Amino acid sequence: MPAKRSVPPLSVAVIGTGLVGSELISQLLSLPSPSPFILVALVSLTGSLFSPTGLSVTKDTWRSTLKASNAKPDLQALVEQLSPLDRVVVVDNTAAQAVADLYPEFLRRGIHVATPNKKAFSGSQELYDQILQASKESGARWLNESTVGAGLPVVQTLKDMVASGDKIKKIEGVFSGTMSYIFNEFSTASPDGPSFSSVVRVAKEKGYTEPHPADDLNGADVCRKLSILARSIPTFQNALPEGYKSVANRSLVPPALESVTNGAEFVDRLNEFDAEFDKLRSEARAEGSVLRFVGVVDVEQGVIKADLAKYSVTHPFATSLGGSDNIIMFHTERYSPRPLIVQGAGAGAAVTAMGVMGDLFKLVL
Ligand SMILES: NC(=O)c1ccc[n+]([C@@H]2O[C@H](COP(=O)([O-])OP(=O)(O)OC[C@H]3O[C@@H](n4cnc5c(N)ncnc54)[C@H](OP(=O)(O)O)[C@@H]3O)[C@@H](O)[C@H]2O)c1
Ligand SMILES: *[C@@H]1O[C@H](CO)[C@@H](O)[C@H](O)[C@H]1NC(C)=O
Ligand SMILES: *[C@@H]1O[C@H](CO)[C@@H](O)[C@H](O)[C@H]1NC(C)=O
Numbered sequence: 001m002p003a004k005r006s007v008p009p010l011s012v013a014v015i016g017t018g019l020v021g022s023e024l025i026s027q028l029l030s031l032p033s034p035s036p037f038i039l040v041a042l043v044s045l046t047g048s049l050f051s052p053t054g055l056s057v058t059k060d061t062w063r064s065t066l067k068a069s070n071a072k073p074d075l076q077a078l079v080e081q082l083s084p085l086d087r088v089v090v091v092d093n094t095a096a097q098a099v100a101d102l103y104p105e106f107l108r109r110g111i112h113v114a115t116p117n118k119k120a121f122s123g124s125q126e127l128y129d130q131i132l133q134a135s136k137e138s139g140a141r142w143l144n145e146s147t148v149g150a151g152l153p154v155v156q157t158l159k160d161m162v163a164s165g166d167k168i169k170k171i172e173g174v175f176s177g178t179m180s181y182i183f184n185e186f187s188t189a190s191p192d193g194p195s196f197s198s199v200v201r202v203a204k205e206k207g208y209t210e211p212h213p214a215d216d217l218n219g220a221d222v223c224r225k226l227s228i229l230a231r232s233i234p235t236f237q238n239a240l241p242e243g244y245k246s247v248a249n250r251s252l253v254p255p256a257l258e259s260v261t262n263g264a265e266f267v268d269r270l271n272e273f274d275a276e277f278d279k280l281r282s283e284a285r286a287e288g289s290v291l292r293f294v295g296v297v298d299v300e301q302g303v304i305k306a307d308l309a310k311y312s313v314t315h316p317f318a319t320s321l322g323g324s325d326n327i328i329m330f331h332t333e334r335y336s337p338r339p340l341i342v343q344g345a346g347a348g349a350a351v352t353a354m355g356v357m358g359d360l361f362k363l364v365l
Contacts, residue, residue: 009034010364011052011088013041013078013111017066020116020146021093023353028360029059036364040085041078042066048073050081075102083109089363091356092117101127107134107142114359116146116352121231122224123243128231143362146355148175148225149326149346157330157342158232167333168233171297174317175225177324177347178216179293181208184321187281187291189313196277197270204267208324212263214253219293222306223247226295230304233297240304248305252293284310290318316341 014025021044028037038054042062047069049055057065079102082088089112092099100120103113104127120127121144135142148154161168174180185199200217203209209216223244230236230247240246254273260266284291289310294317297304311317321327326346329339345351 007036007364008087009036009038010360011040011054011082011085012037012360013043013050013082013088013090014039014093015043015075015078015090015099016093016096017042017044017063018093019349020352020356021091022063023349024091024093024356025062026059027353027357029057029062037360040088041081043073043075043078045073047071048078050078052081052085075099079105079109079111082106082111085111087363088112089114089360091115091360093356095119097123103127103142104130104134107131107140108138110138110140112141112143112363114143114356114363116150116356118147118221118224118228121147122227125238125241125243128243141363143359144228145359146352147228149328149342150177150348151351151353151355151358152326152328152342152344152346154328154342155228155232157340158229161330161332161334162233166335168297168299168330169333169336170299170331171229171295171328172331173295173328174292174321174326175222175295175328175346176216176293177326177345178203178209178213179222180321180326180346181324182216183290183292184323184325186277187284189290189318191285193281195271195274197267197274200270201267204263210263212261212266214257214260214263214266217252219249219251219306220244222293222295223249226297226304226306230297233299235299235302236297236304248303248307250293250305250307252308280308288313292317316343 040052040054041050047066048071049066049069090106092115095117097119100117103120106113145155181203182199186196200213204213226247227240227244257266257269281291289312291308292311294309295306324347327343329341331339
């Protein structure tokens with residue numbers, strides 16, 4: 001093997017130090033030396049640190065150092081600080097639209113962007129086009145593997161299929177860890193089962209749902225993931241003017257509860273609708289099927305939708321899911337008649353941060 005070129009390390013600026021951000025910082029600062037990365041900036045809602053030659057922090061001290069900083073977070077200032085650096089990537093670990101809106105600016109300045117934040121890529125066509133354009137002009141890259149299926153290899157798998165000339169026929173999957181858990185518990189092959197409201201209550205208690213479970217049950221998260229996948233397929237690149245809002249959506253939030261803004265009250269009142277969900281489950285069972293909340297990108301039919309659907313009790317969506325797993329089936333010209341299936345934990349800080357780390361390694365290989 002030829003000797004490795006010695007390239008200077010890639011500068012990394014991290015925005016957002018919540019669950020995923022903290023884990024990412026920890027993984028980054030635990031790499032064996034010499035690391036291909038140096039951490040040059042940390043920005044949270046309350047503080048910020050920047051040093052163009054690398055912060056003097058370890059995985060045990062970064063948090064207290066950041067806490068002690070009295071520099072106010074200022075994203076525009078960060079753009080200016082990072083612009084002069086030679087090779088630099090911003091990692092956005094927030095769910096903030098305000099940060100997503102800055103991607104075109106970062107990219108125009110030659111700053112790469114890697115993120116698990118779905119907001120930019122599943123939003124308006126206008127923002128998406130600005131991202132494409134800015135990246136094209138400067139050559140800076142944007143990487144989004146963890147936006148769908150967390151650490152599971154979904155976006156890159158699709159990208160490789162498209163780039164190598166495979167024809168995508170249909171992508172079908174369980175994309176929400178929360179919806180996965182809820183229906184894995186609620187709808188099984190066995191004749192009895194718990195009520196829908198009791199399953200949602202337990203899911204909330206275990207911390208599997210958003211503080212307000214309607215934010216999971218409305219299907220929006222699935223629509224965002226579908227728009228990211230669809231836009232990575234040439235046929236659909238311009239098909240979603242309003243991003244996730246242009247995806248056909250089935251909300252499981254009962255209309256009568258749409259105005260309930262308190263999560264606890266929502267769960268308390270959900271039992272008024274148990275009979276409706278029971279009926280759907282019985283209908284499925286009578287056909288030898290279970291209910292699953294799925295997302296579908298059907299290229300042949302031109303359909304992109306999130307929906308509650310029935311699957312035979314022998315189908316992988318019925319037999320192989322546990323906990324809050326995601327499962328994604330790629331039906332393509334090459335993977336036909338048997339699809340390529342990707343399955344595993346679709347949420348959690350450790351796997352999500354790994355997906356982002358994988359994106360960072362793509363920039364240094
Ligand atoms: N957790 C998962 O399993 C998972 C899986 C796939 C994708 N994701 C995505 O990963 C992202 C992070 O998720 P998470 O679970 O880590 O959420 P989180 O714990 O709520 O962390 C988000 C962090 O962003 C910070 N933040 C928000 N707005 C900011 C701004 N304008 N500037 C700087 N920092 C800001 C918040 O700061 P404060 O702490 O000061 O409030 C918070 O620490 C989200 O986009 C999420 O959708 C998460
Ligand atoms: C889905 O539809 C519901 C109403 O049925 C709406 O509240 C929700 O915002 C919609 N979600 C998306 C992603 O369009
Ligand atoms: C995700 O990122 C890849 C580059 O890694 C890109 O080709 C693809 O278009 C992106 N998709 C979206 C919706 O951002």
